[in-house]
Amino acid sequence: MKDKKHPVIVVGSGAGGAMAAYVLTQAGHRVLMLEAGRDYDPKTETPMFKTNGEAPLMGAGNVDKDFGFYDATVDGGWSVPGEPYTTGEGSDFLWWRARMLGGRTNHWGRYSLRFSEHDFKGKSRDGLGADWPIEYSDLAPWYDKTEYLVGVCGTNTGLDDMPDSSDGVLQPPPKPRVPELLIAAAAKKLGIPTAPMHRAVLTRAKDDRQACFYATPCGRGCSIGAAFQTTTSLIPMAKATGNLEVVTDAMVKNVTVDQHGKVTGVCYVDKKTKTETCLTANVVILAASACESARIMLNSKSKHHPSGLANSSGQLGRNIMDSTGTGLGAYIPALAGRPRYNEDGHTANHLFIPWWGHKAQEKGELDFPRGYHFEIGSGFGQPGSGVSSGLQGYGKALKQQVRDKYGSSVYLSLRGEMLPNEHCYMEIDDNVKDKWGIPVAKFHWKWSKHELNQVAHGLKTAKEILETMGATFDYPLPSAEKAILKGGQIIHEVGATRMGDSPKDSVTNQWGQTWDCDNLFVMDAGVFASNPHKNCTLTIMTLAMRNATWLSEQMNKGAL
Amino acid sequence: MTSKYQVKLSRRESLKWVGALSASTLIPNSVSALTIAAEKNTGKGHWPKLTLSPINAKGYGKDPNLLIPPKSPWPKTLTAEQLTLVAVLADIIVPREGTVPSGSEVGVPDVVDEWVSAPYTRQQHDRLTILSALTWIDDEAQLRFEQSFVNLTEQKRLQIIDDIAFEREDNDNAFMRIIPAFARFRSLVLAAFYSSPAGMKDIGYMGNVPIMGDYPGPTEEAMTHLAQVVKQLGLSL
Numbered sequence: 041m042k043d044k045k046h047p048v049i050v051v052g053s054g055a056g057g058a059m060a061a062y063v064l065t066q067a068g069h070r071v072l073m074l075e076a077g078r079d080y081d082p083k084t085e086t087p088m089f090k091t092n093g094e095a096p097l098m099g100a101g102n103v104d105k106d107f108g109f110y111d112a113t114v115d116g117g118w119s120v121p122g123e124p125y126t127t128g129e130g131s132d133f134l135w136w137r138a139r140m141l142g143g144r145t146n147h148w149g150r151y152s153l154r155f156s157e158h159d160f161k162g163k164s165r166d167g168l169g170a171d172w173p174i175e176y177s178d179l180a181p182w183y184d185k186t187e188y189l190v191g192v193c194g195t196n197t198g199l200d201d202m203p204d205s206s207d208g209v210l211q212p213p214p215k216p217r218v219p220e221l222l223i224a225a226a227a228k229k230l231g232i233p234t235a236p237m238h239r240a241v242l243t244r245a246k247d248d249r250q251a252c253f254y255a256t257p258c259g260r261g262c263s264i265g266a267a268f269q270t271t272t273s274l275i276p277m278a279k280a281t282g283n284l285e286v287v288t289d290a291m292v293k294n295v296t297v298d299q300h301g302k303v304t305g306v307c308y309v310d311k312k313t314k315t316e317t318c319l320t321a322n323v324v325i326l327a328a329s330a331c332e333s334a335r336i337m338l339n340s341k342s343k344h345h346p347s348g349l350a351n352s353s354g355q356l357g358r359n360i361m362d363s364t365g366t367g368l369g370a371y372i373p374a375l376a377g378r379p380r381y382n383e384d385g386h387t388a389n390h391l392f393i394p395w396w397g398h399k400a401q402e403k404g405e406l407d408f409p410r411g412y413h414f415e416i417g418s419g420f421g422q423p424g425s426g427v428s429s430g431l432q433g434y435g436k437a438l439k440q441q442v443r444d445k446y447g448s449s450v451y452l453s454l455r456g457e458m459l460p461n462e463h464c465y466m467e468i469d470d471n472v473k474d475k476w477g478i479p480v481a482k483f484h485w486k487w488s489k490h491e492l493n494q495v496a497h498g499l500k501t502a503k504e505i506l507e508t509m510g511a512t513f514d515y516p517l518p519s520a521e522k523a524i525l526k527g528g529q530i531i532h533e534v535g536a537t538r539m540g541d542s543p544k545d546s547v548t549n550q551w552g553q554t555w556d557c558d559n560l561f562v563m564d565a566g567v568f569a570s571n572p573h574k575n576c577t578l579t580i581m582t583l584a585m586r587n588a589t590w591l592s593e594q595m596n597k598g599a600l
Numbered sequence: 601m602t603s604k605y606q607v608k609l610s611r612r613e614s615l616k617w618v619g620a621l622s623a624s625t626l627i628p629n630s631v632s633a634l635t636i637a638a639e640k641n642t643g644k645g646h647w648p649k650l651t652l653s654p655i656n657a658k659g660y661g662k663d664p665n666l667l668i669p670p671k672s673p674w675p676k677t678l679t680a681e682q683l684t685l686v687a688v689l690a691d692i693i694v695p696r697e698g699t700v701p702s703g704s705e706v707g708v709p710d711v712v713d714e715w716v717s718a719p720y721t722r723q724q725h726d727r728l729t730i731l732s733a734l735t736w737i738d739d740e741a742q743l744r745f746e747q748s749f750v751n752l753t754e755q756k757r758l759q760i761i762d763d764i765a766f767e768r769e770d771n772d773n774a775f776m777r778i779i780p781a782f783a784r785f786r787s788l789v790l791a792a793f794y795s796s797p798a799g800m801k802d803i804g805y806m807g808n809v810p811i812m813g814d815y816p817g818p819t820e821e822a823m824t825h826l827a828q829v830v831k832q833l834g835l836s837l
Contacts, residue, residue, distance in 0.1 A: 078663075085667070086666075087666040087667055089808060090669075091795065091800070091808065092795045093792075093795035093796050093797070093799075095669050096660060096664075096669055096670060096673045096714065096718070097714065097715060097718060097720075097723065098711065098792065098795045099795075100722075102659065102718075102721075102722065102723075103659070103720060103721070104659045104661055104720075105660075105662075105664075109664070109666070109669065110666055114662060114663040115662045116662070117662070214814065214815040214817070215814075215816070215817030215818075217817065217818055218818050218822055218823075218825075218826050221818075221826060221837060222826060222830065222835075224837070225830050225833075225835040225836060226833070226835060228835070228836070229835055229836075243814065252815075253810035253812070254811040254815045255807060255809055255810050255811065256808065260666075374829040374833060375829065378822065378825050378826075379819065379821040379822045379825050380804035380805075380806055380822075381806060381818055381819040381821075381822050382806040382809065382811070382816075383806075383807065383818075384807035384808065385815050386815070420804070420805055420807065421805075421807075422795075422800070422807060422808060423791070423794040423795045423799060423800055423805060424791065424795055425791045425795070426791065427790060427791050427794045427795065428787060428790045428791065428794070429783075431783075431786070431787075431790070432765065432766050432767060433765050433766055434692050434693045434765050434786070435692065435693070435694075435695055436695065436697060438693065438694075438786075438790075439694065439802070442790060442794065442803065443802070446803050446804065508833070509833065510833055
């Protein structure tokens with residue numbers, strides 16, 4: 041492995057890296073994939089059907105397992121032992137890292153919403169942020185291919201926030217459940233539409249992946265392959281070509297260049313032996329996650345790249361955007377004691393509220409430029425550590441309260457588009473290294489009025505929807521400053537290596553190829569020019585499929 | 601006289617593990633003597649000042665076995681007396697109803713023990729709250745009836761619980777601290793009960809079973825109920 045030149049090295053095995061490896065290996069190119077975390081097999085490791093009661097602390101989350109005992113993420117989360125990051129003064133930023141084969145795709149929400157022309161050309165419309173160097177029409181056929189390969193359930197709604205898929209692409213969505221139907225009725229009264237959520241969950245079997253059997257939370261991973269994760273799909277498919285080699289526990293430190301500044305390969309630390317290895321490659325694809333890829337590039341300084349690799353624009357590490365997040369929940373008296381049935385479904389939203397405000401924004405009726413959506417939390421979930429609080433008394437009367445309240449609360453989670461601003465960026469902290477000897481990332485963060493106004497509008501709207509369902513609020517809404525979740529907390533961070541039309545203000549071109557180094561590509565969410573409210577993963581995979589296809593053509597032509 | 605609570609086989613031990621009763625390490629807590637504040641003669645307003653030995657155990661780490669969860673991830677710390685008191689309280693909070701078992705019957709005290717003994721921030725915070733509540737309840741029993749709580753008659757036990765189990769506008773100031781502390785304990789007991797198989801059945805959780813074919817959606821009964829709700833609220837589906 042050490043003494044040969046690899047045609048392609050891919051760093052990262054999540055949405056972008058696995059898709060790039062899948063496309064390239066299918067096309068006959070040999071790929072070496074480096075993953076910083078351990079090998080991981082959902083077929084044998086997923087705790088399907090295990091109950092909360094069987095887990096320590098009834099499955100409650102903590103610093104070891106942030107999203108609960110059974111969450112698929114291992115060796116990662118909000119903190120990674122020995123791998124700190126720092127923040128600038130007055131900045132709050134949370135950086136979720138998955139250190140495992142498949143990355144965050146093992147536990148993600150599987151929400152898969154297409155960006156639209158509206159999303160790609162925001163700056164043309166309102167002068168804010170940046171346009172993408174592509175049109176929706178450039179990506180539409182690739183969305184079709186990606187949705188079909190991944191397996192996405194949902195419908196074509198015809199709503200302006202939800203572009204249609206081609207016929208035969210989407211799989212049928214599951215029937216909505218009682219709380220979702222009640223929210224839909226309340227939202228309808230306010231003129232707000234609801235729609236079946238698009239999710240990367242198979243409702244029909246595909247290749248060797250089974251259809252969903254509507255049990256066990258997807259966040260634990262899915263041993264039957266119904267809920268999409270690269271470890272049960274793209275990675276095994278790429279391996280089956282015979283062209284993929286995967287090395288786990290390989291923490292990439294930097295990208296190497298020759299005396300002309302041309303990329304020659306990567307160096308990584310083998311976590312097991314704590315030794316450093318450098319490999320040569322014809323092409324390097326970074327897909328380590330937006331901020332990790334930028335960190336690698338910032339840590340790859342050389343004579344030709346004094347401020348970090350492929351950073352002639354000065355935009356490397358800038359333009360970081362997360363989704364905005366907040367939420368509001370309430371007890372709905374009319375749902376108390378409702379008839380029981382199995383409400384697990386595919387264990388996430390069957391219905392959601394897409395952004396309905398395009399026209400109002402066009403007319404200048406809203407004081408924020410970009411949209412959001414609501415995800416719905418509700419249902420007869422499996423009881424766990426938080427099953428009941430705020431109750432009174434004891435004994436049979438208390439138990440009756442628990443039974444009455446069960447499944448009678450709903451929660452609306454806002455996820456919104458953020459605009460890039462000069463205060464949200466990352467750099468390298470020269471004073472701190474991780475346990476592998478690699479300088480760490482330092483984050484800076486500040487929300488702008490665009491996000492705060494959006495969140496205030498969302499809270500007000502959520503309250504109206506809940507009140508329409510019969511909820512009462514005996515407390516005032518919190519201020520947007522208090523209610524908005526921290527930067528990074530929604531785990532949709534994008535933009536650190538954004539794509540654009542010009543090498544002056546972007547790091548890569550529309551193909552994810554860095555302007556400064558033609559054999560260095562970025563294929564994670566770092567390339568996003570904006571961050572629509574629609575959960576990044578589907579678009580990460582779609583761009584990776586399109587751009588790895590283009591790369592394959594370039595290699596076949598001998599251009600790379 | 602209440603019988604001593606016997607530590608249950610952890611619910612976590614699937615049948616193939618039966619027989620391996622986990623020997624939990626008991627670390628006696630150094631509980632300070634009863635501290636009676638201001639109104640000495642009535643005992644009102646007392647609150648125990650506990651000096652707890654720190655929990656230095658390790659957590660289960662970032663990569664625990666999820667299929668066979670660790671049975672005793674850290675040493676348990678409740679004493680036999682504390683466990684018995686928790687069992688008595690758990691059965692006041694969740695009494696047996698017909699064939700539905702009580703809190704102690706499904707092993708609630710073991711779950712509480714695991715919770716307060718865990719080396720994580722939230723649990724450490726709860727530990728002080730819950731141990732203070734347990735101590736207060738025994739102190740109160742001594743002050744009112746000169747006996748420990750578990751040795752009281754049902755009627756006397758409920759006299760105390762009735763004072764601390766409700767958040768009322770006119771609550772006596774003497775119960776300002778025990779009411780929220782007891783509420784936290786109650787939530788934990790309910791969680792432990794309802795996440796047990798018997799509790800899940802009692803609450804009416806019907807999920808976690810595989811379905812062949814499409815998800816059937818709500819039952820006819822559930823849809824009829826929804827239709828009524830929608831009508832009541834002046835909405836339409």
